[in-house]
Amino acid sequence: MNATATTSGCLYGVGLGPGDPELVTVKAAKILKTVPIVAYFAKKGANGRARAIFGHWVSGSSQQLPLLYPVTTELHFRDPAYTAQLRCFYSKSADSIAAHLLAGQDVALVCEGDPFFYGSFIHLFVRLRTRFKIEIIPGVTGMSGCWSAAKTPIAWGDDVLNVLPGTLSHADLVRFVGASGAAVIIKIGANLAKIRAAVGEAGRMQAALYVEHGTSDAQTIMPLDETPDGHAPYFSSILIPGQGRNA
Amino acid sequence: MNATATTSGCLYGVGLGPGDPELVTVKAAKILKTVPIVAYFAKKGANGRARAIFGHWVSGSSQQLPLLYPVTTELHFRDPAYTAQLRCFYSKSADSIAAHLLAGQDVALVCEGDPFFYGSFIHLFVRLRTRFKIEIIPGVTGMSGCWSAAKTPIAWGDDVLNVLPGTLSHADLVRFVGASGAAVIIKIGANLAKIRAAVGEAGRMQAALYVEHGTSDAQTIMPLDETPDGHAPYFSSILIPGQGRNA
Numbered sequence: 001m002n003a004t005a006t007t008s009g010c011l012y013g014v015g016l017g018p019g020d021p022e023l024v025t026v027k028a029a030k031i032l033k034t035v036p037i038v039a040y041f042a043k044k045g046a047n048g049r050a051r052a053i054f055g056h057w058v059s060g061s062s063q064q065l066p067l068l069y070p071v072t073t074e075l076h077f078r079d080p081a082y083t084a085q086l087r088c089f090y091s092k093s094a095d096s097i098a099a100h101l102l103a104g105q106d107v108a109l110v111c112e113g114d115p116f117f118y119g120s121f122i123h124l125f126v127r128l129r130t131r132f133k134i135e136i137i138p139g140v141t142g143m144s145g146c147w148s149a150a151k152t153p154i155a156w157g158d159d160v161l162n163v164l165p166g167t168l169s170h171a172d173l174v175r176f177v178g179a180s181g182a183a184v185i186i187k188i189g190a191n192l193a194k195i196r197a198a199v200g201e202a203g204r205m206q207a208a209l210y211v212e213h214g215t216s217d218a219q220t221i222m223p224l225d226e227t228p229d230g231h232a233p234y235f236s237s238i239l240i241p242g243q244g245r246n247a
Numbered sequence: 248m249n250a251t252a253t254t255s256g257c258l259y260g261v262g263l264g265p266g267d268p269e270l271v272t273v274k275a276a277k278i279l280k281t282v283p284i285v286a287y288f289a290k291k292g293a294n295g296r297a298r299a300i301f302g303h304w305v306s307g308s309s310q311q312l313p314l315l316y317p318v319t320t321e322l323h324f325r326d327p328a329y330t331a332q333l334r335c336f337y338s339k340s341a342d343s344i345a346a347h348l349l350a351g352q353d354v355a356l357v358c359e360g361d362p363f364f365y366g367s368f369i370h371l372f373v374r375l376r377t378r379f380k381i382e383i384i385p386g387v388t389g390m391s392g393c394w395s396a397a398k399t400p401i402a403w404g405d406d407v408l409n410v411l412p413g414t415l416s417h418a419d420l421v422r423f424v425g426a427s428g429a430a431v432i433i434k435i436g437a438n439l440a441k442i443r444a445a446v447g448e449a450g451r452m453q454a455a456l457y458v459e460h461g462t463s464d465a466q467t468i469m470p471l472d473e474t475p476d477g478h479a480p481y482f483s484s485i486l487i488p489g490q491g492r493n494a
Contacts, residue, residue: 017272026268118406137395138462140385144386151381157412162407168405168407
């Protein structure tokens with residue numbers, strides 16, 4: 001142990017919950033009120049939803065550290081150039097957080113939902129975990145926010161629940177949705193038309209609900225087969241509820 | 248609308264999170280501090296974990312309404328007598344909550360984790376939803392608490408996450424675990440030996456972690472293949488993390 005190591009700051013991976021600022025945990029709110037540096041992922045031009053949530057809680061004297069995703073819209077995510085750009089972005093982001101930690105400052109890296117449930121936070125966690133103290137503050141997931149807002153119990157009794165990224169192929173989506181007692185499809189984005197077709201092919205359209213920004217002011221809930229064409233916000237879910245046992 | 252209906256109380260389904268009282272949401276804490284009646288499920292002889300969490304937040308003047316599960320240990324859950332006893336219990340519980348709501352009192356029915364994620368709350372929700380105003384306050388799930396406490400990212404990138412009740416048959420467990428990128432097995436209880444055998448048969452033992460009471464004072468984390476024989480607490484999880492994309 002050297003002096004630097006013993007005085008390094010702590011990295012908090014803070015789940016911000018599904019949208020409503022009051023759905024952060026008491027623990028997360030406390031950390032946000034006192035931590036000197038709040039880091040967050042953002043896209044150029046997009047007014048991050050994370051910011052709308054943590055802005056409610058952070059102290060005016062804290063420093064905000066935006067981690068701006070590279071613009072990769074012209075690249076397919078299976079393109080090696082996309083992967084390379086993202087790796088570079090995550091490494092640079094880890095470095096800039098490490099600099100604060102080495103200076104003895106605690107940093108909260110916030111993420112919508114839960115940090116370890118499909119969160120970008122994971123990419124920084126794997127890069128920093130051997131060098132720094134890291135604490136994980138779990139959060140209410142975006143999907144919990146969606147099924148609560150829609151007043152739709154998602155799984156009970158012996159239901160198997162499948163969580164499916166909308167980035168899966170059409171064939172995989174059909175297969176997994178068809179085999180699921182209950183399913184939630186996340187990461188909708190530009191995949192809405194593909195997902196809708198797959199849910200129909202799997203014979204589950206009648207049960208499928210589309211929920212956008214559940215629990216926030218921008219909340220929208222509708223049957224999946226009534227959704228308009230186009231790009232859905234990243235923070236939306238498609239819910240196919242289970243039937244439970246002893247119903 | 249008659250006078251009774253318009254002055255009925257509101258039922259709050261309040262998620263209590265995974266164990267640490269500070270992991271309830273700000274919204275849940277506010278409701279618990281002000282609501283006149285707090286109802287909770289409990290087992291005879293067991294000092295409910297729910298109670299340890301909400302006890303932290305409720306006002307001294309609130310009335311507590313325990314809903315005591317019938318003793319059914321001698322019955323298998325596929326036995327119709329078990330189902331009948333539980334149905335009767337849920338109906339009586341719904342009636343006792345309805346009586347308070349009809350008297351104009353708000354009631355918080357609390358549940359560990361998230362109310363709509365395998366929560367007993369669902370059984371009362373389906374019995375009361377057409378008659379009363381019900382609000383759902385989502386919570387951090389027990390499994391989120393477990394993977395956060397174990398510092399184990401559960402799913403990222405294109406991972407499919409399967410949530411599997413430990414009450415499934417051995418054959419189903421082998422099949423689902425084998426087909427999963429990432430899996431969480433919940434409802435361990437008396438099923439631990441069966442689950443361990445199934446995870447081994449599916450070839451996933453090396454990655455499997457057992458977490459008990461994650462985030463609470465009683466937290467225990469160990470590799471699944473080192474777990475002692477016997478009954479695991481209901482609020483434990485087995486985690487089989489995914490590998491992600493762009494790792």
